[in-house]
Amino acid sequence: MSNSSVAASASPDRLSDTLGPMPEWDLSDLYDSPQSSRLVADLKAAEAGAKRFHERYQGQLATLSGDAMAEAVAEYERLGEILGRVMSYAQLRYAANISDSERGRFQQGMQERVTDISTKTLFFTLELNRLDDAVLAAKLASVKLARYAPWIRDVRVFRDHQLSDDMEQLLHEKEVAGHASWTRLFEETMAELRFPVDGAKLTSAETLHLMSDTAPETRKAAAKAFGTVLGENVRVFSLITNTLIKEKEIEDKWRRYPRADSSRNLSNQVEDGVVDALVAAVKGSYGRLSHRYYALKAKWFSVDALDYWDRNAPLPDDDDRQFTWAQAKDVVLGAYGAFSPDMAKVGARFFEGGWIDAPARPGKSPGAFAHPTVPSVHPYLLLNYLGKTRDVMTLAHELGHGVHQVLAGVQGGLLADTPLTLAETASVFGEMLTFRALLEQETTVARRRIMLASKVEDMLNTVVRQIAFYDFEQRIHQARRDGELAQEQIGDIWMEVQRQSLGPALRFDDEYRFYWSYIPHFIHSPFYVYAYAFGDCLVNSLYDVYLSGAAGFQQKYLDMLTAGGTLRHKELLAPFGLDASDPSFWQRGLNVVAGFIDELEGLS
Numbered sequence: 041m042s043n044s045s046v047a048a049s050a051s052p053d054r055l056s057d058t059l060g061p062m063p064e065w066d067l068s069d070l071y072d073s074p075q076s077s078r079l080v081a082d083l084k085a086a087e088a089g090a091k092r093f094h095e096r097y098q099g100q101l102a103t104l105s106g107d108a109m110a111e112a113v114a115e116y117e118r119l120g121e122i123l124g125r126v127m128s129y130a131q132l133r134y135a136a137n138i139s140d141s142e143r144g145r146f147q148q149g150m151q152e153r154v155t156d157i158s159t160k161t162l163f164f165t166l167e168l169n170r171l172d173d174a175v176l177a178a179k180l181a182s183v184k185l186a187r188y189a190p191w192i193r194d195v196r197v198f199r200d201h202q203l204s205d206d207m208e209q210l211l212h213e214k215e216v217a218g219h220a221s222w223t224r225l226f227e228e229t230m231a232e233l234r235f236p237v238d239g240a241k242l243t244s245a246e247t248l249h250l251m252s253d254t255a256p257e258t259r260k261a262a263a264k265a266f267g268t269v270l271g272e273n274v275r276v277f278s279l280i281t282n283t284l285i286k287e288k289e290i291e292d293k294w295r296r297y298p299r300a301d302s303s304r305n306l307s308n309q310v311e312d313g314v315v316d317a318l319v320a321a322v323k324g325s326y327g328r329l330s331h332r333y334y335a336l337k338a339k340w341f342s343v344d345a346l347d348y349w350d351r352n353a354p355l356p357d358d359d360d361r362q363f364t365w366a367q368a369k370d371v372v373l374g375a376y377g378a379f380s381p382d383m384a385k386v387g388a389r390f391f392e393g394g395w396i397d398a399p400a401r402p403g404k405s406p407g408a409f410a411h412p413t414v415p416s417v418h419p420y421l422l423l424n425y426l427g428k429t430r431d432v433m434t435l436a437h438e439l440g441h442g443v444h445q446v447l448a449g450v451q452g453g454l455l456a457d458t459p460l461t462l463a464e465t466a467s468v469f470g471e472m473l474t475f476r477a478l479l480e481q482e483t484t485v486a487r488r489r490i491m492l493a494s495k496v497e498d499m500l501n502t503v504v505r506q507i508a509f510y511d512f513e514q515r516i517h518q519a520r521r522d523g524e525l526a527q528e529q530i531g532d533i534w535m536e537v538q539r540q541s542l543g544p545a546l547r548f549d550d551e552y553r554f555y556w557s558y559i560p561h562f563i564h565s566p567f568y569v570y571a572y573a574f575g576d577c578l579v580n581s582l583y584d585v586y587l588s589g590a591a592g593f594q595q596k597y598l599d600m601l602t603a604g605g606t607l608r609h610k611e612l613l614a615p616f617g618l619d620a621s622d623p624s625f626w627q628r629g630l631n632v633v634a635g636f637i638d639e640l641e642g643l644s
Contacts, residue, residue: 060364066394070129090160106182128413138231139403169199201295245424263349267551277557300517304567321626322507331543375477400424410441415449440470448604464575508541509569577629
């Protein structure tokens with residue numbers, strides 16, 4: 041039976057037969073059920089604690105000593121730990137089956153309860169931001185408070201954009217009926233969609249998987265079905281998108297953000313100019329990267345231009361190698377271990393402890409993610425594993441996030457969080473280690489060409505495609521200011537950006553106009569996407585340093601991950617002799633991609 045037939049039937053049992061047993065996560069390390077007595081007790085404790093916190097500290101921060109302020113921050117952190125645990129459980133349980141209405145109601149109920157409780161502590165960061173610099177500096181002389189200095193620094197980054205306490209409370213409380221509800225509508229709509237391919241009704245994950253099938257007719261059928269069904273539902277997706285962009289525009293205006301992405305850049309602890317330099321470097325390299333590669337791939341397929349469903353197609357001589365789950369585990373942990381046994385030891389815990397949910401299932405959240413939960417527990421990984429080489433790379437990617445989250449957890453709840461731009465570093469580095477390990481196993485020119493082409497496509501998807509997504513977001517956010525966007529307008533912008541970024545060697549049919557609508561980052565986290573390109577280019581430069589034989593690289597790398605959110609990108613990269621604010625930094629990373637394409641041209 042062909043791989044396309046297996047995937048088309050795609051029941052969990054059939055996939056287990058092909059790929060071997062796959063783990064499903066055990067959330068009991070958080071709570072054993074929605075009715076858990078511990079969950080009830082935690083919510084009661086958090087509610088009482090938040091009330092005491094409010095009564096003790098509201099209006100008092102300016103008068104506290106440094107040590108007393110440290111005690112207040114530590115209590116704030118403890119309350120956040122409890123609420124984070126509750127929400128992590130609700131979110132992960134929901135992600136495992138978005139189609140289950142009871143799980144959706146439970147998550148919504150927990151979100152509303154947590155929002156009510158955290159309203160009592162909302163004053164703390166607002167009041168902290170109103171402290172005079174000199175007053176705060178005197179308090180930070182306390183060794184106990186100085187531990188939290190990086191967190192305080194990052195909170196105060198937003199002080200110029202802070203509203204009145206009443207306005208902040210209003211925005212905080214309405215979140216559950218605003219952005220969170222629209223996000224839930226998007227997720228549940230996507231989870232319910234089924235795409236008819238060869239007589240089977242598939243989920244989005246199963247359908248996207250078929251777009252890298254060896255059979256051209258299968259790729260085409262999957263792509264056509266995917267775009268057609270998205271088009272049938274585009275009215276809902278357009279409404280969600282228009283509403284969330286307008287909501288963001290209103291809040292950005294009140295908060296006095298100069299650009300639509302300014303709040304994201306601040307939260308990423310990266311300057312607007314650094315983002316602009318990255319975007320300019322990538323867009324300026326479209327010709328030597330994506331345009332050149334896809335023209336080369338079209339030649340391999342003996343056509344003038346590739347149909348869009350062939351963009352990620354296996355090469356004509358690719359044997360469509362499939363990895364069982366056990367093989368994927370061995371490949372990834374082996375690659376991690378060859379770099380650092382300590383890193384592999386952390387990674388192995390995910391496989392041993394029920395920390396991964398791997399199988400693709402109807403109703404399950406599509407794609408993949410790593411959820412850090414809270415430092416007192418551990419992260420969880422969600423995958424939709426279907427056995428392709430790209431699925432192995434996805435495992436390597438998400439495990440990199442997980443290892444990072446475990447290592448940074450020692451910093452505690454307030455200091456463990458890492459900006460998105462740096463969070464993607466560990467994941468992309470894990471992918472690179474795994475790719476290099478697989479490439480070293482290939483001895484024939486044909487297999488090396490297949491591996492290199494696959495890696496280049498992944499890098500183009502991470503760098504070029506994500507910057508194109510960022511460009512698309514910029515354009516639709518700007519266009520929305522002139523009024524609600526018709527679905528045709530959004531489709532026009534999408535197609536223009538796709539043609540510019542992918543080049544003349546790609547051919548698009550009408551249904552591709554709707555492909556923007558399934559990208560979850562546009563809904564969940566506006567302007568998140570450039571973080572992938574940031575991380576990929578950063579890792580390319582970082583890996584270049586590693587290959588040069590830099591002394592003590594492995595320990596410096598683990599120290600960087602362990603630092604969590606205590607250091608910013610300049611401080612983290614300094615031990616490696618790298619500086620992301622240097623214009624040549626991005627070109628160094630992009631040159632690695634170009635070098636792979638050079639090698640492919642030579643092999644061809």
